[in-house]
Every structure is written in structure tokens, then in C-alpha cells.
Amino acid sequence: MSSKLFAPIKLRELELANRVVVAPMCQYSAENGNMTDWHMLHLGSLSNSGAGLLIVEATGVEPEGRISLGCPSLANDENEAAMKRVVTACKRYGTAKIGIQLGHAGRKASCTRPWEGKSASEPLKSDTGAWPTKGPSAIPFAADWHVPSAYTIPEIETLKAKFVDATKRADRIGYDLIEIHGAHGYLLHEFVSPLSNKRTDQYGGSLENRIRLPLEIFAAMRAVWPKHKPLGIRISAVDWVEGGLTIEDSVFFAQKLKDAGCDFIDVSSGGNDPHQKIALRPGYQVPFAEAIKKATGMTTMAVGLITEAEQAEAIVADGHADMVALARGFLDDPHWAWHAAWKLGADVPVSVQYARATLKTWPPAKRYTEMPKAAE
Numbered sequence: 001m002s003s004k005l006f007a008p009i010k011l012r013e014l015e016l017a018n019r020v021v022v023a024p025m026c027q028y029s030a031e032n033g034n035m036t037d038w039h040m041l042h043l044g045s046l047s048n049s050g051a052g053l054l055i056v057e058a059t060g061v062e063p064e065g066r067i068s069l070g071c072p073s074l075a076n077d078e079n080e081a082a083m084k085r086v087v088t089a090c091k092r093y094g095t096a097k098i099g100i101q102l103g104h105a106g107r108k109a110s111c112t113r114p115w116e117g118k119s120a121s122e123p124l125k126s127d128t129g130a131w132p133t134k135g136p137s138a139i140p141f142a143a144d145w146h147v148p149s150a151y152t153i154p155e156i157e158t159l160k161a162k163f164v165d166a167t168k169r170a171d172r173i174g175y176d177l178i179e180i181h182g183a184h185g186y187l188l189h190e191f192v193s194p195l196s197n198k199r200t201d202q203y204g205g206s207l208e209n210r211i212r213l214p215l216e217i218f219a220a221m222r223a224v225w226p227k228h229k230p231l232g233i234r235i236s237a238v239d240w241v242e243g244g245l246t247i248e249d250s251v252f253f254a255q256k257l258k259d260a261g262c263d264f265i266d267v268s269s270g271g272n273d274p275h276q277k278i279a280l281r282p283g284y285q286v287p288f289a290e291a292i293k294k295a296t297g298m299t300t301m302a303v304g305l306i307t308e309a310e311q312a313e314a315i316v317a318d319g320h321a322d323m324v325a326l327a328r329g330f331l332d333d334p335h336w337a338w339h340a341a342w343k344l345g346a347d348v349p350v351s352v353q354y355a356r357a358t359l360k361t362w363p364p365a366k367r368y369t370e371m372p373k374a375a376e
């Protein structure tokens, strides 16, 4: 059998060795928005996981757009230098292409690291470093959360400029791809969802108005991001709440993104309302990716409770999605893609330093990476 999961895919000029993606994962281990040695260990390991693409965690386009004090930002030269150190090492020694998730946490910014909250992240207090948050409307995520101030039009213009600045920095760092964070109840999702956006100007009301900001940001970023590099977005396809976003809304949004030149949609869901009722089961978000792919022809990435090689293979082989992203699966097994390839009888990129592992555990992989090059 020739694996479809391990078949290469091209996004613009970027060639991925396979369709396995390491999903973005916050590490809450940055200092002053700067990546640390933890990121070197974590991303260094996952850049050698066999996945075709590794997407770096949610990164704020401004310090106030970070989820927590431990999240990275890409807003100044210090942030850029700290990130470049890590990404250069991953590109030099790793086998995966590397992308970054750029976003803004909106009304869900200014939170604790998850292990500092009672059961999960919770809003910071003034004595633990809270900062003022902003959102589409002055509506908190939940009763005991920060009440954001509603973006003014001049503030929206400044925000767009920050996305553009971070995009230029991402290019200088050497990222191969950008994924805009438009999911999980963070700022851009807050604008798109009728649950959090009650504006009466051109950025609120109708679906066309609610998707205006992410589309404007997409266009502004696309204008400065090199033509050969892919730019995509992660969305929450549904809110899992009555009166919230539906898959029909997301298909409409996806079509507009496609028209704007979006290269892929990473299809997640939820995160914008504590009352959400998610029907959790293996691959529970795959039908959303499939619906978007079928209706628009967009290149899609499926994510969420995908853990097994055969399951991932079927998602791609049966045409439900073009790529499959895993988060927790890669924390559990940083060589998940090696092991999936072995099960599926496929070829997978292995760094030369680890080549002997392949001799020991399965027929040698044919595709070794090139010998390390001088850092760019």
C-alpha cells in the first residue's frame, strides 16, 4: 500500500515531505515574550519527529496579545532574536519545515499559565501581572473574566500594522509558513463569532462584517509575506453553542479566504464560550474540515483526537482532509510520525544523526535529510 498520509504536499513553493503536522502548542515558557532554552529542547525534538510541518505555538503580535506572561510575542527585536536562535537550530538540524501561529488573545489574554490556575488557565489579577484586555465588544469570556474594552477604529488600524510587522519578522527569522490564529476564542474568532461580537460598525452585525477584520489582516499580511511562502489560518468552525458560529458560516468564511489567496485552513472548533457542548470522539472535528474542503475546494488540515496511524491515513486517503495535525499525540510520542510511517509501510524523513534507529526498529528509511548546512 502506498500511504497517502506520507505522500508529499506542496503549498505554494513549500514542499512538505508528508501530510503529518505538529499542531501549535503553547508552552508557557517564554520570558518577557522571548523564547527560552525550553523552546530549543521542545521544538528541537519535534522538528525531528518525522512530521512534514511543525507549527510553533500561538505567538502574540504584541505583548498585550499574549495569552499568558509565559507566551511568546513577536513584536520587537529581542523577541525576534530569541526566536531566530531556536528556529535557526530547528531548520539546521531538524527534518520538518517550520511555521508559526501568529495571533492575538483578545479578551482571553492576561491569563495564568495552566498550572498556575485552579484547574486550568484563569484570569490574572492585578497583583499577579494582569493587563487590560481588548475585544470586539466589552463582553467578558465568562462572568469572572476580564471585561475587555472594545476596539476603536484607530486601534484596529494599529492592530493590523502589528500583524504586518510580526509577519516581516517571521520572514526574517526564516519561517516557511504562517498560520493566523483565528480559533479558540481568541481575538479574530471573537470578531467572527456573533456570541462575542456585538458591534454596530462595519466590523459587526452581518457575517460579512464579522469576517472583515480577519480578511483585512489576511490581505495585509499576504502583501508583505513572500509570494512563495504559504499563509493559512486556523479557525473554529463551530462554537458548539446555540446562536453561535455554524459550519455554514465557516464555509462562507473559507470561500472568502480562498478568494483572498489563503493556502490552507486548519479546522478546529470551540473555545469562545464556556457553555459550549462539544461532542467529543476520535476525529470529532474531521467532518468540519471535510465540509469546508467539499464546499470550497480549500486545502484543509484536520485536527483533534487523531491519535492512530490508520485513523490519520484514512482521513487523508478518503479525502476528508489534505493534512492531519496532532498536538497531544506528539507530546506523548515525539517520534509519532516515524512510528506511523512504520505501521503504514511508508518512508519518512530521519535526520542523519538518528539513522541507526531506523536500522534497529524498521527497514531503513530511504529519505535522509541533507547533511547540516551552515546556519542561514
Ligand SMILES: Cc1cc2nc3c(=O)[nH]c(=O)nc-3n(C[C@H](O)[C@H](O)[C@H](O)COP(=O)(O)O)c2cc1C
Pocket: 023, 024, 025, 026, 027, 057, 058, 101, 181, 183, 184, 234, 268, 303, 304, 305, 306, 325, 326, 327, 328, 329
Ligand atoms: C499543550 C497544548 C497547547 C496548545 N496550544 C495551542 C496553541 O498555541 N494554538 C492553538 O491553536 N491550539 C493549541 N492547542 C490545541 C492543539 O493545537 C490541538 O488543536 C488540540 O490539542 C487538539 O488536538 P489533539 O487531540 O491532537 O491534542 C494546544 C493544545 C495543547 C495540548
